[in-house]
Amino acid sequence: MLPKNILTSYLLMLTCFVFSAQLRAEQVSIGISFSIPPWVIKETETGLELDILKEALSVKGHTIKANYLPLARAFESFDSGLVDAVINVKKGMVKGFYSDLVVSFQNCAISLTGSKFVINDINDLQDKRIVAFQRASTILGQDFNAMTRKNTRYREVSDQSLQVKQLFKNRVDVVISERNIFKYFHNQSQQESLAGESVFVITAADLKQQVQYHCIFPPSHYHYAFTSEKIRDDFNYGLKTIRENGLYNKIFSDYAGTIETTPTPQP
DSSP: OOOHHHHHHHHHHHHHHHHHHHHHOOEEEEEEETTOTTTOBGGGTBOHHHHHHHHHHHTTTOEEEEEEEOHHHHHHHHHTTSSSEEEEEOTTSSSSEEOSOOEEEOEEEEEEGGGOOOOSSGGGGTTSOEEEETTHHHHSOHHHHHHHHHOTTEEEESOTHHHHHHHHTTSOSEEEEEHHHHHHHHHHHHHHHHHTOOSSOOOHHHHTSOEEEEOOSOOEEEEEEESOHHHHHHHHHHHHHHHHTTHHHHHHHHTTTTOOOOOOOOO
């Protein structure tokens, strides 16, 4: 048996170690767009990106507090220091500490097949009624930005579920959306219509129309941005860890039935 004074010293050191680890662990406030399922699903606090965030930060003991905001407000909140981090940014979009690459999105121009639009590049969008996600005009490149400034029938919305409804009711010609987000809201609208729960006048017949995905944009590779360099480093360490131990790939496989994407390669 250890002498009492040695045992007391050991317990004191252990207590200090645990307390020190608790002090280093933080709750990280994240600015998240509220309408990007299946990447982030607000209602269930799940989604591919939310799972990656939780698992990567938990490696260093951190937890997250999700702040669901319109995309533009999420960026504004980050710039003003109201949140500690923001997801899905390209370098230069905000002032902060950027993570390694996390995910890749495939944004598309989406039209009804019956419209028979030929959309081979951005120039083909010039005469179309378009509804896009917030900040698409800055995210999708200079050529797209130039088109949006000339097209008086271009607009952006924060609630991307409205894009689906407006397209299938022929209120717009083209939707600009990430492919998986559009498919998620399309499926959700079909379920709501069948259950008689839709607050937007749209029928099951409307939603059965075929759509065409015009993938005229290159994949968008996204980082996360943090106000703290230390938390950014902890996230990068956790992201590297879950990539190496297989958890990152498992998260992607968990959503295989609802998302068409593959894990972003480790840099």
